[in-house]
Amino acid sequence: MQRTNWSAPEPVFRRRLRDRFGTDDAAAVATVVDVRGSAYRRPGAKMLFEGTAATGSITAGCLETDLADASRRVRESGEPELRSYDLTSDESETWGLGVGCEGVVTVLLEPLSERYRPVVEAFGDRRHLGVLTVLADETGPLEPGSRAYYRPETGTLEPRDGSTRDAWGGQTLLERADELVARGRPAVTTQTSDGRSLRVFVDVVEPVPELVVFGSGHDVGPVVHAGTDAGFRVTVVGFRGGVDMAARFVDADRTLTTAPARIDERLDLTERTYAVVMTHNFVDDCLTVERLLASPAPYIGLLGPTDRYEKLVAELDPSPGTDLERVYAPVGLDLGGGSPHQIAQSIAAELLAVRNGKTPTHLRTADGPIHERPDP
Amino acid sequence: MQRTNWSAPEPVFRRRLRDRFGTDDAAAVATVVDVRGSAYRRPGAKMLFEGTAATGSITAGCLETDLADASRRVRESGEPELRSYDLTSDESETWGLGVGCEGVVTVLLEPLSERYRPVVEAFGDRRHLGVLTVLADETGPLEPGSRAYYRPETGTLEPRDGSTRDAWGGQTLLERADELVARGRPAVTTQTSDGRSLRVFVDVVEPVPELVVFGSGHDVGPVVHAGTDAGFRVTVVGFRGGVDMAARFVDADRTLTTAPARIDERLDLTERTYAVVMTHNFVDDCLTVERLLASPAPYIGLLGPTDRYEKLVAELDPSPGTDLERVYAPVGLDLGGGSPHQIAQSIAAELLAVRNGKTPTHLRTADGPIHERPDP
Structure with a gap:
């Protein structure tokens, strides 16, 4: 009962995603990959961008304008894009809509294309799904943005974007993905072996209660x-x-x-x-x-x-x-x-x-951080 | 902080009331006066009936159909009406929309006319108001449905419907009204003196937080x-x-x-x-x-x-x-x-x-009844 993906998208997002998937209109999904700082939602939080409209939320208004611009490029090119924002400079700095933000945040933008189908389907059924995205693989064969899906029921990896099973490395990554899915905790993981350093974001799709x-x-x-x-x-x-x-x-x-x-x-x-x-x-x-x-x-x-x-x-x-x-x-x-x-x-x-396995009380008297911290 | 009118109307009701008051379209307000049983809201709960539309809630669907009919008469006649429903007979009995109801409930229906103006105004400003309605005055001069308003700031009573200050009796009723308003507790009160028995429903309008x-x-x-x-x-x-x-x-x-x-x-x-x-x-x-x-x-x-x-x-x-x-x-x-x-x-x-002065916990572990009982 305590295992909860804090960043599970809201119903309005899931519905919109389902309605738009497979239509001719281009749309793009933004997913928070990594975050250090305030005013941001946790890794795994998502927004859907289409035309001038957006559904869901990943910040309190800090990056939406820039992300809307970037999503236009992604929708046109059909290629995923990773964007990092460093707003550590000054807290009084405002960005976009005048909501003070600080910290570093990385966002994955990807087209709502066939590659995203397993996620759309997972929101609709009752299976867990691990969504693996390559962030960096400097000495290996995978491009940033490459995708594979992990199915915890069978322990199998389904590579996409023309990547091969072998390119995704050994059993360690699968074990790590399995652990993150089981804990409902989207996070970045780095696998190092034989001089190769593979950084992967493991997103978690859980059955909706x-x-x-x-x-x-x-x-x-x-x-x-x-x-x-x-x-x-x-x-x-x-x-x-x-x-x-x-x-x-x-x-x-x-x-x-x-x-x-x-x-x-x-x-x-x-x-x-x-x-x-x-x-x-x-x-x-x-x-x-x-x-x-x-x-x-x-x-x-x-x-x-x-x-x-x-x-x-x-x-x-x-x-x-x-x-x-x-x-x-x-x-x-x-x-x-x-x-x-x-x-x-x-x-x-x-x-x-x-x-969420919580004893209802005022947050100010509750122990520990409001949200469990993302893994370092 | 603990003083709360459990039956305070919802924002949608207050807004609708404000929008409709003073227009040419006839509307009627239903107010729960007395209740013994389940599936009903507490005394003071209100619904606005206009044409075929209704706003607010007083039951889970038990009496709405009948009240809509009765409200048509009240809108046409311009006269208030008291209606009692006794549904104690059989709990499997269904009424109207198929929601099992049991108990006895009394509802006041009145036209949304000039007589209701102090209530509409009180919802919009920051003063408390006592709303007194005669239920029975068998040996006295007041008709059932007669209205007076009590202003706690000044301790004054404002009779309506042509009734006089004297007809409403002595200081005891005012003291009782003052107490009910102070406690935020709409209730029926009976004043007996010199062989006269005056039953009055005291409703309470509180400033909205x-x-x-x-x-x-x-x-x-x-x-x-x-x-x-x-x-x-x-x-x-x-x-x-x-x-x-x-x-x-x-x-x-x-x-x-x-x-x-x-x-x-x-x-x-x-x-x-x-x-x-x-x-x-x-x-x-x-x-x-x-x-x-x-x-x-x-x-x-x-x-x-x-x-x-x-x-x-x-x-x-x-x-x-x-x-x-x-x-x-x-x-x-x-x-x-x-x-x-x-x-x-x-x-x-x-x-x-x-x-509401509550320590947040599960109701099943909280002490005492969910709602304070209405006064006997």
């Missing part, structure tokens, strides 16, 4: 919205006909109507499934929680007061081995506030905390 | 958005020209561009001002925090790592009496997640917790 909201009331919409902002792929499940689910929950990735008894057939409940149960119907809630408890879902949030949950547990009479620790009832963090949006925010905050 | 975001980077937009959802009136302050603030932050209630030294002139910093400082510029952050520390603002969130904040405090060298407990640096709750939206959610969660 799934939020399944059970309910169709007016309080569901804000939860869909907040869950999406929190980075979840959201499915809304209704148990009654007569509601146009897709029209009501336009922000959801998917909506479906079924019966509580058929949840298992219609949904693939995995260890990446976060569930929020808010049908407002006691029997439906009961049946739903029962099915979820039988699944490996790590988070089962239940709307409603504690005594209602106690009644529900008594009704379910779960077998002794059942892990009720996964049930968060009443759902959400204790933030006060009773509007649907405020409740949704308290649910999203709890989803993030559980997903 | 203000969020001021200092910064103009791309990371500000999500904070504006999340702060609005959290129920704050949001102002964005930029320190550099060249950025079309209003166009960039369309969700904000207000945007302005100034210099850090002129914050005090341009902004009214009060004990209801929550500030988030995210200029990404060390000098601007310093000057802004300095001004905020000299104000009564109860919350000063500062983006950036702890060591940067320590450098800032060293730079400011605040006088011994300065209350640095108000500074939340790094800003936000420790939820993990590094995308702009996730960071904004952690900030909104902290804003809610501080505003």
Whole structure:
């Protein structure tokens, strides 16, 4: 649960990428490769540039203007480009939009072409993917920007851009890639052997966590919205006909109507499934929680007061081995506030905390750095 | 800090109310008066009905259809109407949109006419207001639905609908209204004297808390958005020209561009001002925090790592009496997640917790009921 790619792109980025991939319009993807300093997102953060539009974020506005220019060249040439920015000189220096930035940042720009297909596909399915990009290979055969994909399920490397498997060196790089993918930590790694020094950026694509909201009331919409902002792929499940689910929950990735008894057939409940149960119907809630408890879902949030949950547990009479620790009832963090949006925010905050293995507290009293530091 | 009207309407409701008030189109406001049961918002929750559209929320979909019908009558007649729904019979009973509801709920419907003006004005300014509505006065002169306003600054009662000051009874009702307004707790109160039993619903309108975001980077937009959802009136302050603030932050209630030294002139910093400082510029952050520390603002969130904040405090060298407990640096709750939206959610969660005097924790481990119970 603690393994999280801090730089996982936001839903809006993933959707836009999917929509644009394979169209005739040229687009380019910018990915943070290396960063030392403030006002930047971590390695792996991404932006999509197309025409005059951009989606996603990699800085608070420091480099976007320059990157937009560079992305035009990349879209025209079809060739990747590595750009480094050194803004260590003076913190009062402003760049572009007047947001003070300092430090050194390296960004990879590449065309949204066939070479990027495995990334687009990985965002859409449930597999992990390592994305290897050569930064420097001075005495070796690989050009900067060369690409290979690493598949952790099989431990295989898929070279692209005409590079060969041998050119990517020995087993050490694969082991390092495997480790970074397993830790969800995009980073630069340097492999040295026989006088060759190969610098590679290993990016990590992880399956997107799934939020399944059970309910169709007016309080569901804000939860869909907040869950999406929190980075979840959201499915809304209704148990009654007569509601146009897709029209009501336009922000959801998917909506479906079924019966509580058929949840298992219609949904693939995995260890990446976060569930929020808010049908407002006691029997439906009961049946739903029962099915979820039988699944490996790590988070089962239940709307409603504690005594209602106690009644529900008594009704379910779960077998002794059942892990009720996964049930968060009443759902959400204790933030006060009773509007649907405020409740949704308290649910999203709890989803993030559980997903990231955090004990919710003020950051100012939390131990350690806000983000784990990138590897040196 | 702990005094909060749990049922304060959401920003979208307040805006819509302001836009519709005084137009020729008839609209009606529904307000929850009394509630026993689940799936309902607390007393004071409101919805605006106009034509086929509705704004706000008072249930998860239980009564909206019936209320929409009733609101049509109220808009046509111009007369208020009290409606009670008893859905205790059977929890599997569904009503309207298929969301199980149980309990008894009473709703006041009233036209959005001149009689409602003090409420519309109170949402827009910074005064508290008590809104008194007669539910029953069987042996007295007041009709159900009769209205008076209570002004806590002056302790005065303003009768409406042709009722007289005397008809509203003695000092006891005013004292009770004063208490409910002070506690931010809309509730029904019964005053009995000389054989008269007067039942009055006291609604509470509170000043909306203000969020001021200092910064103009791309990371500000999500904070504006999340702060609005959290129920704050949001102002964005930029320190550099060249950025079309209003166009960039369309969700904000207000945007302005100034210099850090002129914050005090341009902004009214009060004990209801929550500030988030995210200029990404060390000098601007310093000057802004300095001004905020000299104000009564109860919350000063500062983006950036702890060591940067320590450098800032060293730079400011605040006088011994300065209350640095108000500074939340790094800003936000420790939820993990590094995308702009996730960071904004952690900030909104902290804003809610501080505003509501809550120690952030999972609701399932928090003491006491989620919402304070309405008075019996």
